[in-house]
Every structure is written in structure tokens, then in C-alpha cells.
Amino acid sequence: MKAFAALLDRLAYTPSRNDKLKLMADYFASAPDPDRGYALAALTDGLFFRVPFRRIFAEMLETRVDPVLFRLSRDYVGDTAETISLLWPARKDDAPPPRLADVVEAVQAADKSEIPVLLAGWLDRLDATGRWALLKLLTGALRVGVSARLAKTALAQWSGKPLAEIEEVWHGLAPPYAALFAWLAGDAPPPDTAGKAVFRPLMLSHAIEDRELTGITPADFVAEWKWDGIRVQASHHGGEKRLFSRTGDDISGAFPDVVEALPEGVVLDGELLVMRGGEVAPFNDLQQRLNRKTVSASMLKSHPGHIRLYDLLFEGDEDLRGLPFEDRRARLEAWHAEHIPQHTDVSDIIDFTSISELESLWAGARETGIEGLMLKRRDSPYIAGRPKGHWYKWKRAPQMIDAVLMYAQRGSGKRSSYYSDYTFGAWRATKTGEPELVPVGKSYFGFTDEELKQLDSFVRSHTVDSFGPVRQVEPKLVFEVAFDSVHRSARHKSGVAMRFPRIHRIRWDKPAEEADRLETLTGLIVD
Amino acid sequence: MNPDRFDSWLKIDAKGLYCRPGGFYIDPHSAVRNAVVTHGHSDHARPGHGAVLATKETLAIMRARLGELAPRLPQEAAYGEPVSIGDVTVTLFPAGHVLGSAQVLIEYEGVRAVVSGDYKRSADPTCAPFELIPCDLFVTEATFALPVFQHGDARGEAAKLLRSVAQFPERTHVVGAYGLGKSQRLIALLRAEGYDRPIYLHGALQACCDLYESFGVALGALEPATGAKREMLKGQIVLAPPSAIADRWSRRLPDPLTSFASGWMRVRARARQQGIELPLVISDHADWRELTDTIAETGAREVWVTHGREDALLHHIRSTGRRGRALALIGREDEDQ
Incomplete structure (x- = not known):
């Protein structure tokens, strides 16, 4: 102990x-x-x-x-x-x-x-x-800032065995993991997981910028929409049905509707979504079903789960991961047509002959829930991790607002001597018509180390009040904040919450009065 | 003045605790004509006094720290040596807090009052150990007067620091430690664990270390951290005042791992709030058990609590059948920083 x-x-x-x-x-x-x-x-x-x-x-x-x-x-x-x-x-x-x-x-x-x-x-x-x-x-509440994946990464670091191999055997094992440690210590062969519903590490993509798209040969690739849900792996093997998150966490308990529908003898890759009447619901709706051990009947009805399938990894005991993407895709379509399991559909393939055609298709896409486009090589095998040159994700250009720095908080670790976490606000009018700032988001990245130093000294020389590790600063400095989307939020005073905000540029030149108003943000709300 | 009614001859006024039949204050927080000073920490040893009775070490510390505002008429008293002042006799006894720290025994018409100053009862190789003085009235500190404060063996904390240095040899361990007392105790603890590499010091700690060495407390090889080559500090232990460990000063250190030696580190929220990665529970104040044991062992029928978390200690004192009183002295900081 x-x-x-x-x-x-x-x-x-x-x-x-x-x-x-x-x-x-x-x-x-x-x-x-x-x-x-x-x-x-x-x-x-x-x-x-x-x-x-x-x-x-x-x-x-x-x-x-x-x-x-x-x-x-x-x-x-x-x-x-x-x-x-x-x-x-x-x-x-x-x-x-x-x-x-x-x-x-x-x-x-x-x-x-x-x-x-x-x-x-x-x-x-x-x-x-x-x-x-x-x-x-x-x-049962450790709260020491360690995820299951980080613990497994530590096992890999200690033993020298690849993380993917550890994750592959993981879900067939139980505490105190004697067989696992025997293998990791080099005293025994890997634990046998054949025929069990274990997690197979996912294949991930690289982000691609608009200007890099010219390097893509359209004939070698297929395109699919990238849906705004969470990547999952669904499997049904040896009588066990499981739904795993991208990092191998077992989330079956929160999605019994999806898991129930799976026929025996399959490992699938797809996007977990909430769907209503054939429409993808906003990410917020999915979030309400995540991080639950169990789910109520009313929630199952109001927030039905769904998997949009991208790939087929195993059919029966046959491992398809070595096959080219096109062949796996054909097998996926055939399998789905045969079983037609509820709560699933197959992701559409988008026909295109040139990148410009793809761009205009995307610009015209009005459906909610589209986060970007995926480009996959026709001949790629399914490789665990993030192999180079196979899959690309092309995200929409981010949205931007100009916001005013309001509070700064000390960072942690290497940044503990710096005020590196920033809360910024947008303008709105008080009841009497006076302009006031209301916090709209918080971010601690997007700037360089050099800029961090400048920001830190700005905070120190413009502090008007401090509350423990937090300093309130004069409303003087404007950030150009990039974000993926903005949602309604009852938890925030401003009534809005941004997804993935980051400091895109520091506008040392811009007067704070010219920063954006809250209405600009509320006008961008997607749900 | 009735000797048995303590508050008729020991009074609290705007300047602090005053002994009427002796005509002096004990640790007054503003300048007075006559004072007895228990130890050299700045919230006890204030500038600008006239005559001050204290130990030789405390007077030396006051001279070093206060310069021109050191006492004009210093009077040395050795531990255990009675000194007559007015109608009372004053004797200093070791308090075990820092070098030169003393409890003050005041005898008046056969009645004995002890003012503890700050004290601890656990081992400290850098100062004389606490002596228990039986008394009628005990005036105690209460910095760590909650049962959650039970300081373990400080040697284990020094070993914890050395284990971390061995485990993360590429990082610089920067330890926040109060300049007078805590720094020297930590250095001595590290030496006792066999650590013989140079220990690097923030400039503010040098003078107190020199003073300790001049009184015969050996601290081993010490080097200035300010001005040392960045590369040289990798894997070393650097001591700095708590205010400097996670601020601009520490940025000169390669990949610093911030640590803090303080009794407050027992409480996780305190450590987390300050961004401490390696809290070391090393305190120069009595913990809950030492406070309650000492109160019982002095045999005092009445106990006054000077500063700290007095609610809990008064509750305890009253539940053991003694009279208790909170003095609520102003000017005392959150000590042991």
C-alpha cells in the first residue's frame, strides 16, 4: 500500500x-x-x-x-x-x-x-x-489525472511492448492482470484473445490544410463526410457485445440501444451520433449521453444512438485489416445489406474527380453535423495509430471573433510561473445602455512561447485585482479567437459556449472598444 | 494587581502583550521602549525598539535583518539564566522553533506565566530542543491548531525530496523554504540523509545561512543559484523564498520542479493552489498533538491562545477543564511560510 x-x-x-x-x-x-x-x-x-x-x-x-x-x-x-x-x-x-x-x-x-x-x-x-x-x-474516485490510456501507455513505456499490442489484448483480461504482467515482463507469450470482443486500436488520420490539397491525386482517393460525433469501435464476438471509444474505453453501458443491434461475429468502425428522423442531432445532444454508466428509458427515446459505419475490421473470425480500403468497403456494404442492423447506416462515399469539385460540394453541404471531409487512399490497409500518407481529414476553416482579455490564471507545470490561461469577453449593453464585457470563453493555447512571455508581462503590468491564482486585467488587449462552433449554454453568464477556442492572433494594435459584441457570437449558434 | 488574576498584570493593548509589573512588552508588533523578544522572525522581532532582552542568537539575527533599526539597547540572556526586571523575574528557555528561539518564563509573586512564542517539539539539528516549563498560565501559539495537522518525521520528507531528485535527474528541484530556520533545517536534514552535493541558494537565503554557520551549525557546501550557469543547475537542489519558486526568478532554472517545505503542505488544496509538485510537510511549529500534549504537561490552569486557528484549540482546552482565552493579537501573519 x-x-x-x-x-x-x-x-x-x-x-x-x-x-x-x-x-x-x-x-x-x-x-x-x-x-x-x-x-x-x-x-x-x-x-x-x-x-x-x-x-x-x-x-x-x-x-x-x-x-x-x-x-x-x-x-x-x-x-x-x-x-x-x-x-x-x-x-x-x-x-x-x-x-x-x-x-x-x-x-x-x-x-x-x-x-x-x-x-x-x-x-x-x-x-x-x-x-x-x-x-x-x-x-472509487482516484482523480489523479490519469486516464486508462495513459496507464496503458506507461505499461508500454516500461515493458517496451507497443501500446497497440497492449490495447489489443486489454479487454480480454481482468484484474490483477497476471497474464498481462507475465507477458510484459518477458516471462510468457501474449495473452490469447482470439474470439473475444476486445478493442482493436483505431486507424487515425492527419489534418490537411487547403494548400496541401494540391498534392492529392483524386483517382487514388475516396472521400466521405466527417461527422461531428465520436469515433467508436463496435464489436460482437464470443457472445460479448462492446462499444469502445477511440481510446479503448468501454462505453457500452451508456449506449445499450446501439450495442443491442449488433449481430454476432463483427468488428466495426464508425461515428457515434444521436439521430432523430434521419437527421444528425447537434453534438451537445450526444454529450448528454456520454459519461454515464447507465441510461434512462426516456433518454433512449429522446436521444437515440446511432452509428454511421466507416469500416469493417473483422467478419466472423476473418481479420480484414490487411485488405485495401476499397475491398473492406465492399465487404462492409455487403455485410450491412445482409444484416441491416438497427441504429446503423453506412457512411456515403462522395464521388469526385477534382479537388475543386470537392470544394464546391462541401461549400454547398447544408446538413448539420458535418465537421469536415475525410480523404482515404483506396489501397490503404487498416493500420493502428496514425500512419503517414493514408487518411486525411479536411476540416472547415474555423470561425473567428475578436474578444477582449479579462482574466488570466497561472498555468501548471512548465507554465506555473506564467499567466497562461486566458478568459476573454465580448461586449454587450447593460440595462442602462452602458457597454460591459461578459466572458465568452477561455483558452490556453494558440500562441508561441515568445508571445506567452509578452502576454505574461502584459498581465502583470495591467492587473487591477487578483483572486488567488487569478488576475483581473484592464480590458485593453484584443485576441482574435478561432473556434469550431458556438452553442447555447445555460451554465455560462453569456449564455454561449465555444467549442475548441484558441488564440489565433494577438491584436496588440486593436482598440478594445472595437472588439466583437456578444450578438455576433449568438448569431453563429448552430443549435 | 492580583498575581492570580493573570489579566490584571498581563495586558493586551494596541502594541501587543504587556507585562505591567515588569514594564515590558513581549514580541510587540510596533516599536516600544522595553521588550522581550522570543525569536528573530519578522512578525515577532519588529524594528525600532529601545531595550530588548533576547538570546544572543536572536539579537544577532535582529542586527543582521534590521540594520539601523535593530534594538538600541540589546541585552543578552542565556537559556535558564534568571533576570530581574521591575517586580518580576524573567528566564528564557529553548522553544525549539529556530536558532535562538525562546519561551519566556515570567515569575510574579510566586505565580508562573510562560509565553511560548513559536515552538515545536520534534527534533531539529539546527537549534536547541524545546524544554517543558511547568507554569500556572501558558500563553501558546496555535498556528497548526487543528487535528488534521500531525507533522510526521521530517527525515522522511527529506528522503522524499532525494528520491524525486534521483527519479527526475534532468529537472531542477526548487524548494520554497522560509529564510530563517526552515532553510537551514532542510539543509541539515538533507545532509543527515547523506546528500553531500552543493545546495544552491537564492540570494535572499545566504545571510541567514552564514549566521547559522557562525553559531556552529554546519550546512556543508552552499552555492549561489543567482548567477550560476543554467546547465549547472540541472539535477540540483535549489532553495528559494516561497515567493520566488514559481515566479519570474525561477525561470532561470532548467525545467524546475517546484517543491515547498511547510506545515501547510499537509493540506492538498494549499499545495495545489500554489502549483506545488512536490509538497514537503516540514514545519517549525508544534502540530496538534504537540500543542495539546504541551498544554497538558505544563500543568497550567489557564491557557491563552495568541494566533492561529484558536477555535479548535480553545474547544479542546475547555473540554479538558481549563480556562481558555483567545488573545487575537494583530500583526501575526500566516506563519510557517
Whole structure:
């Protein structure tokens, strides 16, 4: 537990991705089995305990801690679990602290009535960091800034095995992942996943700019619309039906309608959308179904899921990934025509003979939900990762507004000495007709390191107020902000939320009064 | 003045805590004619006093930090040596807080009051260890007076820093540490863990380190960080005042990893708010257990709480059957920064 607690503690404070990878890789290299397997499970959200820990903690505290002191402490610390870990009045116990595996296996095997005694014993034998990690582990909310994919990337970094191979076997395995670690440590062959509904790493595309399009030979490529949903992989193998996100997270639970419809013996690639009456709904509607463990019947009805299919990876046990795209596409169409599963359709192929024809087609496309165009080589095999020279995505030119810098916040990691996160606003009129700025977005990228230095000194010399790490600045500096789209939002004071805003240009020259008004943004709302 | 009614002879006024039968203040926050000063931190040792009774070390620190505004009439008192002032006898005893820090025992008509100043009871190789003084009235600090503050063994925190230096040898570990006391204690802790490479210092820390060494506290090889070649600082430990670790000054360091040695680092939100990547819980103040144990061990029937989180400590004091009172002294900062 000590090494795992130290790992979580460091991860929680470490902003850099590379340093997080190093911390995890070092842990996987040195921790014994099965502890490291359970740690991996915790980091990839693979551990669930059906025990009401919060209630148990509350009951245990009553017997050990003065309620006035607990309340004052809780108010100061701001987090109940952390407060418990810090002030737990440990009774002296000479037994060694528990191992991570002891804790996990004991909780899984224990009767509910035994849990409080077990827990009190562990809390007594751990230090504050150990208690904090124990509470995080048991309540299932690590929140240390590690995604499942990052943890798997650390496994790859430590073992030297490609990430794609790890992801390919991942979903056939269960904690504490003995077979996985045996393979990664070089002591055993890869775990056998034939015939299981496992995630096959996706093939991704490169962004292409307008000017690069001249290098494309139309005869070698096919074009498809790029839909504004999320890329998914759907599979039904060995009786298991699964829907995976682009990064291999299992999102089946949130989309039972889509998953149910899949016939046996298939792995598909497509875009997950919400569709109503044959129309793609705005991305916001899809977002309401994401990040849920389960979904209500009314939600299934009002926000029906749908996959627009792009590719066929497996049919039965046959791996099609080595075939050229054209052949896979023919197999996809034939398969779909045979099964016609509900909640799916096949993405249209767009005929074109020249890039200019494609451009005018796109300019004329009025359908909602189109985010751009995909260009795919006719002869490309399906290659995991982002291989060069095969697939291109051509996105619409971004929209722009001129907004005024209002607040700046310190960044993290390498940027912790800089005011690098910017909140900007647009003008609107108050009730009395006075102009006022209202925040419309926040961004921390799009500028160069040199510009960051200039922005940082601008913030420092134009600060009018500060709130902890945030500074309010004189409304003087204009940013040309690029963004993909703008949506209505009840959560923001301005009533709008931008998608993917970035600082396109700093307009040192432009007077703040000439920046855009809020109405300009609301006029661009797409939903 | 009734010796048994403490507030008849120990008073709070606009300048601080005043001992009437002795005619002096203890750690007054503005200039006075006569003062007893417990230790050299700037919120206790203010400029412009006339006569000051303090330890030799505290007076040296005041001279170094205050220059022309150092006490005009310094009077040295050794630990344990009684000094008569007016109708009272004053004796200084080690407080274990920083070099020269003292508790002040005031005896008046057979009644004993101890003003703790700031203190800690855990080991510190850079200053004399705390001595327990039985008394009737105990005037205590309360910087970390919440049960969540239980400072562990500081040696473990020094080891944590060294583990990180070994794990991330390409980064410069810049550690925020208060200039007087914390810096020297951290250096001594690192030396005790076997770290013998030079430790690099922000310019503001040099004078206090020199002073400690002049009093015989060995700190090993120290180098200035300001002016050192950027490449040379890679993989090194750099100590700086907390205000400099994540600001313009630290940009001169190659890929800095910010750390902070403070009792406040026990609370995650405090560390996160300041963008600390490696919090080190090292405090020069008593933690909750030390505060409550000390109060009990002094045998005091009444306890006054000077500054900090007094609500919790007063609740505890009253629940143990003692009289408790909050002094709410002004001018004390959020200490241990």
C-alpha cells in the first residue's frame, strides 16, 4: 500500500504527462505481483466495490473523533475523505501496514458486517498518505489525472511492448492482470484473445490544410463526410457485445440501444451520433449521453444512438485489416445489406474527380453535423495509430471573433510561473445602455512561447485585482479567437459556449472598444 | 494587581502583550521602549525598539535583518539564566522553533506565566530542543491548531525530496523554504540523509545561512543559484523564498520542479493552489498533538491562545477543564511560510 500511496500522491501533484508516465512506469517496474495488477486496475477504473463506504466512514468517525473538531477540520480542508485521512486518531498497532492486494482481496471476500473492523485496522496501520490512498481506492474516485490510456501507455513505456499490442489484448483480461504482467515482463507469450470482443486500436488520420490539397491525386482517393460525433469501435464476438471509444474505453453501458443491434461475429468502425428522423442531432445532444454508466428509458427515446459505419475490421473470425480500403468497403456494404442492423447506416462515399469539385460540394453541404471531409487512399490497409500518407481529414476553416482579455490564471507545470490561461469577453449593453464585457470563453493555447512571455508581462503590468491564482486585467488587449462552433449554454453568464477556442492572433494594435459584441457570437449558434 | 488574576498584570493593548509589573512588552508588533523578544522572525522581532532582552542568537539575527533599526539597547540572556526586571523575574528557555528561539518564563509573586512564542517539539539539528516549563498560565501559539495537522518525521520528507531528485535527474528541484530556520533545517536534514552535493541558494537565503554557520551549525557546501550557469543547475537542489519558486526568478532554472517545505503542505488544496509538485510537510511549529500534549504537561490552569486557528484549540482546552482565552493579537501573519 505504501508504494501505491506514494504513486497516487505524486501523480496527483504532477501536471506533466511525461512525468506521470515515468512515475507509473517506475512503479510497474518495481512493485510486485499482484499489487501492481490491482494498482493498474485502480488507475484504469477497473475496480468497483459494492460497499457503502461513505456511510461506514461516517459511523466510524462518530466513535473516534470529537464532532466539533471534525467540523472545524472539514471546513478548513474542504474534502471529507482527506480530512479523515489527516486526523484519523490511529490506535497503536504494531502489525505492518496492509499490502494493496490484501486490501482489495479482503474487501471483495468480506461480508458487509466485517468491513468496518477491517477498515479501522488498516487506517490504524497506515500513515496519512496511505489512508488517503486507501479512501480513494475504496470510494472509487482516484482523480489523479490519469486516464486508462495513459496507464496503458506507461505499461508500454516500461515493458517496451507497443501500446497497440497492449490495447489489443486489454479487454480480454481482468484484474490483477497476471497474464498481462507475465507477458510484459518477458516471462510468457501474449495473452490469447482470439474470439473475444476486445478493442482493436483505431486507424487515425492527419489534418490537411487547403494548400496541401494540391498534392492529392483524386483517382487514388475516396472521400466521405466527417461527422461531428465520436469515433467508436463496435464489436460482437464470443457472445460479448462492446462499444469502445477511440481510446479503448468501454462505453457500452451508456449506449445499450446501439450495442443491442449488433449481430454476432463483427468488428466495426464508425461515428457515434444521436439521430432523430434521419437527421444528425447537434453534438451537445450526444454529450448528454456520454459519461454515464447507465441510461434512462426516456433518454433512449429522446436521444437515440446511432452509428454511421466507416469500416469493417473483422467478419466472423476473418481479420480484414490487411485488405485495401476499397475491398473492406465492399465487404462492409455487403455485410450491412445482409444484416441491416438497427441504429446503423453506412457512411456515403462522395464521388469526385477534382479537388475543386470537392470544394464546391462541401461549400454547398447544408446538413448539420458535418465537421469536415475525410480523404482515404483506396489501397490503404487498416493500420493502428496514425500512419503517414493514408487518411486525411479536411476540416472547415474555423470561425473567428475578436474578444477582449479579462482574466488570466497561472498555468501548471512548465507554465506555473506564467499567466497562461486566458478568459476573454465580448461586449454587450447593460440595462442602462452602458457597454460591459461578459466572458465568452477561455483558452490556453494558440500562441508561441515568445508571445506567452509578452502576454505574461502584459498581465502583470495591467492587473487591477487578483483572486488567488487569478488576475483581473484592464480590458485593453484584443485576441482574435478561432473556434469550431458556438452553442447555447445555460451554465455560462453569456449564455454561449465555444467549442475548441484558441488564440489565433494577438491584436496588440486593436482598440478594445472595437472588439466583437456578444450578438455576433449568438448569431453563429448552430443549435 | 492580583498575581492570580493573570489579566490584571498581563495586558493586551494596541502594541501587543504587556507585562505591567515588569514594564515590558513581549514580541510587540510596533516599536516600544522595553521588550522581550522570543525569536528573530519578522512578525515577532519588529524594528525600532529601545531595550530588548533576547538570546544572543536572536539579537544577532535582529542586527543582521534590521540594520539601523535593530534594538538600541540589546541585552543578552542565556537559556535558564534568571533576570530581574521591575517586580518580576524573567528566564528564557529553548522553544525549539529556530536558532535562538525562546519561551519566556515570567515569575510574579510566586505565580508562573510562560509565553511560548513559536515552538515545536520534534527534533531539529539546527537549534536547541524545546524544554517543558511547568507554569500556572501558558500563553501558546496555535498556528497548526487543528487535528488534521500531525507533522510526521521530517527525515522522511527529506528522503522524499532525494528520491524525486534521483527519479527526475534532468529537472531542477526548487524548494520554497522560509529564510530563517526552515532553510537551514532542510539543509541539515538533507545532509543527515547523506546528500553531500552543493545546495544552491537564492540570494535572499545566504545571510541567514552564514549566521547559522557562525553559531556552529554546519550546512556543508552552499552555492549561489543567482548567477550560476543554467546547465549547472540541472539535477540540483535549489532553495528559494516561497515567493520566488514559481515566479519570474525561477525561470532561470532548467525545467524546475517546484517543491515547498511547510506545515501547510499537509493540506492538498494549499499545495495545489500554489502549483506545488512536490509538497514537503516540514514545519517549525508544534502540530496538534504537540500543542495539546504541551498544554497538558505544563500543568497550567489557564491557557491563552495568541494566533492561529484558536477555535479548535480553545474547544479542546475547555473540554479538558481549563480556562481558555483567545488573545487575537494583530500583526501575526500566516506563519510557517
